[in-house]
Amino acid sequence: MIDLSDCRTTPLTALHERLGAKIVPFAGYAMPLNYPPGILKEHLHCRARAGLFDVSHMGQISVVSPDGPKAALAALERVMPVDLAGLAEGRQRYGLLTDPAGGIRDDLMAAHLPDRVLLVVNAANKSRDFAHVATALPKLRVKMLEDRALIALQGPEAERVLAGLAPEAAAMRFMDVRVLDLGGTEAIVSRSGYTGEDGYEISVPADAAEALAERLLADEAVEPVGLGARDTLRLEAGLCLHGNDIGPDTTPVEAGLTWAIQKVRRSGGAREGGFPGARRILAELAEGTRRLRVGLLPEGRAPVRGHTPLYAAETGGAKIGEVTSGGFGPSLGRPVAMGYVPAELAEPGTTLWAEVRGKRLPITTAATPFVPNTYKR
């Protein structure tokens, strides 16, 4: 038996148990891997209708400056290669915390709220991120919000369902953030997610989370979705998982995340550099890198999983790269993967070889997302 006694719970743990979830340890939390329908059906349901995810294990970090949220955003540019000073109130942006070597400490969402900045960071990194931001920016009031839950509602019917509780939700665009009244609960709602689908992430006080989740689940379109399908959904959407696809050993340029580094922070921009690892990252933006993260489509049916070595030829030769995430893509009915390859082999359509159980199987580089996203821009 898996020992969950040392794991933290979320405000929705009791609900997961009532719903018959298979609970597993993840980043120190007891989390639902899947519910009775299983990963495949949960995945397909999310793409067809709407899925409800408990992501309360993620870190919600409030950053406040005595001079207002704009000052907090400006200060946060010292830890991220991102245009935060240009982030309008009511908007959210994908960001990266970089380290002095140009590696990626974490990836996150930064939201410009009326009175503060809200960072949503990965569960496994949240204590380190909190300490890092608080230490690097001592003039800001940085606080881990331990008393809030985070619920994601994702899929084509998410808008209809959430608008049933707060009509303003329908008018939001991708990456908008609003403070909404959801049936008497003040919620911080962003139109974003980690599935490639349109949808929302909803931050609510812990004591209101279960009632809200049950209210959303009461809609016949909404089914609970566990971490298993969360992973297959994000993989099909080509989204990185920190710790697998990005981390201290990869730079944003290698990871193909240059879109997250706006021009104003690049060489020649008005606020060029000034973030950890700027020297390397700016040089890589100008000159390129030796390896790149790419999408990978295995031929045949065998899933090709993380850490599988890649080769340029069917026989012989040294390892040229590695798969970082891979598995079965339920919406595509075929295996999908991503990983790092030498830049000269990154062109979509290049055939490489993945060594699975001692056999080299053909695998072709491909553009991501594998499944087109449906964000409401």
Place this chain on the structure above:
Amino acid sequence: MIRYTEEHEWLRLDGDIVTVGITAHAAEQLGDIVFVELPDPGDTVSKGDDLVTIESVKAASEITAPLDGEIVEANQAIVDEPGKVNEDPAGEGWFFRMKIADASALDGYMDEAAYNAMIG
């Protein structure tokens, strides 16, 4: 006669042919099966050899040969539609058939009551 292994295989003996599959309990634990690789008919196998690769949405696992013998048939239907293993693990979702020389080799395996006691 049906016997069960600690690896959650079921073995059904008909004459000198043993049909092998995985139990409903194993299929449920594995979750949605999306890939199966089976041995080829004609392969001679020894007890303990890695014989079958099963990939679920979650993870890969291996099934070893429960007995010494020769593979006489592999179930192509589950290679084409791996989901059949989840749907009907004790029936249409069988894996392979092997010819064995010595039926007493099954004696060491559990009967249904013992298997059910093991999985609790």
